[in-house]
Amino acid sequence: xxxxxxxxxxxxxxxxxxxxxxxxxxxxxxxxxxxxxxxxxxxxxxxxxxxxxxxxxxxxxxxxxxxxxxxxxxxxxxxxxxxxxxxxxxxxxxxxxxxxxxxxxxxxxxxxxxxxxxxxxxxxxxxxxxxxxxxxxxxxxxxxxxxxxxxxxxxxxxxxxxxxxxxxxxxxxxxxxxxxxxxxxxxxxxxxxxxxxxxxxxxxxxxxxxxxxxxxxxxxxxxxxxxxxxxxxxxxxxxxxxxxxxxxxxxxxxxxxxxxxx
Amino acid sequence: xxxxxxxxxxxxxxxxxxxxxxxxxxxxxxxxxxxxxxxxxxxxxxxxxxxxxxxxxxxxxxxxxxxxxxxxxxxxxxxxxxxxxxxxxxxxxxxxxxxxxxxxxxxxxxxxxxxxxxxxxxxxxxxxxxxxxxxxxxxxxxxxxxxxxxxxxxxxxxxxxxxxxxxxxxxxxxxxxxxxxxxxxxxxxxxxxxxxxxxxxxxxxxxxxxxxxxxxxxxxxxxxxxxxxxxxxxxxxxxxxxxxxxxxxxxxxxxxxxxxxx
Numbered sequence: 001x002x003x004x005x006x007x008x009x010x011x012x013x014x015x016x017x018x019x020x021x022x023x024x025x026x027x028x029x030x031x032x033x034x035x036x037x038x039x040x041x042x043x044x045x046x047x048x049x050x051x052x053x054x055x056x057x058x059x060x061x062x063x064x065x066x067x068x069x070x071x072x073x074x075x076x077x078x079x080x081x082x083x084x085x086x087x088x089x090x091x092x093x094x095x096x097x098x099x100x101x102x103x104x105x106x107x108x109x110x111x112x113x114x115x116x117x118x119x120x121x122x123x124x125x126x127x128x129x130x131x132x133x134x135x136x137x138x139x140x141x142x143x144x145x146x147x148x149x150x151x152x153x154x155x156x157x158x159x160x161x162x163x164x165x166x167x168x169x170x171x172x173x174x175x176x177x178x179x180x181x182x183x184x185x186x187x188x189x190x191x192x193x194x195x196x197x198x199x200x201x202x203x204x205x206x207x208x209x210x211x212x213x214x215x216x217x218x219x220x221x222x223x224x225x226x227x228x229x230x231x232x233x234x235x236x237x238x239x240x241x242x243x244x245x246x247x248x249x250x251x252x253x254x255x256x257x258x259x260x261x262x
Numbered sequence: 263x264x265x266x267x268x269x270x271x272x273x274x275x276x277x278x279x280x281x282x283x284x285x286x287x288x289x290x291x292x293x294x295x296x297x298x299x300x301x302x303x304x305x306x307x308x309x310x311x312x313x314x315x316x317x318x319x320x321x322x323x324x325x326x327x328x329x330x331x332x333x334x335x336x337x338x339x340x341x342x343x344x345x346x347x348x349x350x351x352x353x354x355x356x357x358x359x360x361x362x363x364x365x366x367x368x369x370x371x372x373x374x375x376x377x378x379x380x381x382x383x384x385x386x387x388x389x390x391x392x393x394x395x396x397x398x399x400x401x402x403x404x405x406x407x408x409x410x411x412x413x414x415x416x417x418x419x420x421x422x423x424x425x426x427x428x429x430x431x432x433x434x435x436x437x438x439x440x441x442x443x444x445x446x447x448x449x450x451x452x453x454x455x456x457x458x459x460x461x462x463x464x465x466x467x468x469x470x471x472x473x474x475x476x477x478x479x480x481x482x483x484x485x486x487x488x489x490x491x492x493x494x495x496x497x498x499x500x501x502x503x504x505x506x507x508x509x510x511x512x513x514x515x516x517x518x519x520x521x522x523x524x
Binding site: 054078086094097107125126 | 312316319339340342345347349353355359360367371382391
């Protein structure tokens with residue numbers, strides 16, 4: 001668990017949790033309930049890391065490199081990698097139930113569990129595997145991405161908002177922000193798989209095509225994909241327009257997601 | 263998920279949750295908070311079933327038969343079996359956070375997550391794998407079993423008690439009951455692996471010995487193992503002596519655990 005959790009990565013999801021909590025609290029001061037937001041940030045990174053460890057397994061994507069290091073099962077073996085992933089899911093919910101404010105803990109657990117399970121990330125992974133080597137429509141691809149990547153990114157924003165004591169109107173705005181950002185993120189991820197080297201990304205590249213995976217560049221072409229990502233970024237920024245300067249950190253993260261090169 | 267969840271099994275853990283909730287509520291009437299107890303019962307069976315699906319994987323115990331049917335990965339493949347297990351963990355916590363009383367939901371999530379994760383079932387599985395083909399002491403074996411099987415059985419009892427609104431004294435009694443019962447359960451499991459046929463158990467038998475696993479019959483012999491299980495049963499029953507007739511269902515489950523033949 002420690003090996004994969006400390007391998008670095010962008011920490012995008014926990015950053016989204018903390019910055020959304022800040023944006024939803026009054027002014028630019030620290031979040032109203034820093035412990036809840038911190039617990040949510042830790043929990044979502046645990047779930048994200050579990051998903052990487054299991055996705056890399058021989059029975060799944062069979063990857064050797066992740067975050068610039070050998071994948072978990074390459075170092076510890078398949079059994080330990082499966083167990084490490086399992087334990088990270090459990091630990092995520094333990095952290096939430098132990099460290100978040102009991103007034104928001106059930107809502108945070110519900111958000112994370114729903115975004116992780118059959119209706120979210122794992123469900124999207126199932127559809128993705130089932131859809132390999134099938135010609136998907138653009139809408140079909142969007143649906144898979146909304147579940148596989150979007151659900152957890154949206155949940156990051158919603159958990160931050162819930163930790164920050166957001167009104168239902170703000171929660172709605174932040175949810176829309178998360179959805180658009182999630183789509184932008186996945187489009188850019190697909191683009192980078194085509195345009196980057198393994199040394200730049202810290203993981204294998206060009207593998208989507210090799211595996212017959214449905215991607216944006218394949219369906220739309222590279223230029224049109226980048227244009228679609230930029231459009232999603234604009235929609236994301238528009239959704240949180242009313243949040244004022246407290247959301248500047250959140251806006252910076254959104255721009256980073258589209259402008260990043262790894 | 264459905265294939266493995268509806269394969270039957272003894273439903274021991276959910277039965278423990280519901281009967282402990284009943285025993286801790288006033289008199290023999292239904293539990294004070296039936297929804298919370300039912301959510302806890304469902305959640306713990308989801309976690310238990312996930313653990314069976316992942317334990318059966320080729321990288322783990324590599325079993326073909328479970329609850330009298332082909333194992334999950336034999337039917338759906340390894341990738342889907344891994345994902346089904348993962349999704350069952352997430353769903354367990356979603357059920358708790360959605361259906362249990364918000365006043366007890368954080369405590370229920372904490373119990374289940376702690377009993378599942380590194381300090382509980384999964385941690386015990388790691389120690390068990392690491393200890394294969396090593397000569398363990400009786401205390402070392404007890405420690406592994408306390409984590410691997412005992413943690414979830416004890417959590418079943420504690421979650422039932424929390425759902426039923428138990429006093430801290432009753433919670434303590436029920437915890438002791440769960441610990442003794444967990445040990446008795448595992449001893450009998452080891453005994454049945456030696457004395458039963460696959461047709462009787464619905465899974466492969468004799469495999470502990472083949473794999474160099476440390477077991478009670480191997481350390482103590484069969485007769486002494488059965489005596490040890492009976493002693494644990496007596497200690498379990500003594501722990502809930504003060505709970506009166508409302509705990510009769512719980513006592514029946516405890517006897518079943520030691521007297522069962524499958």
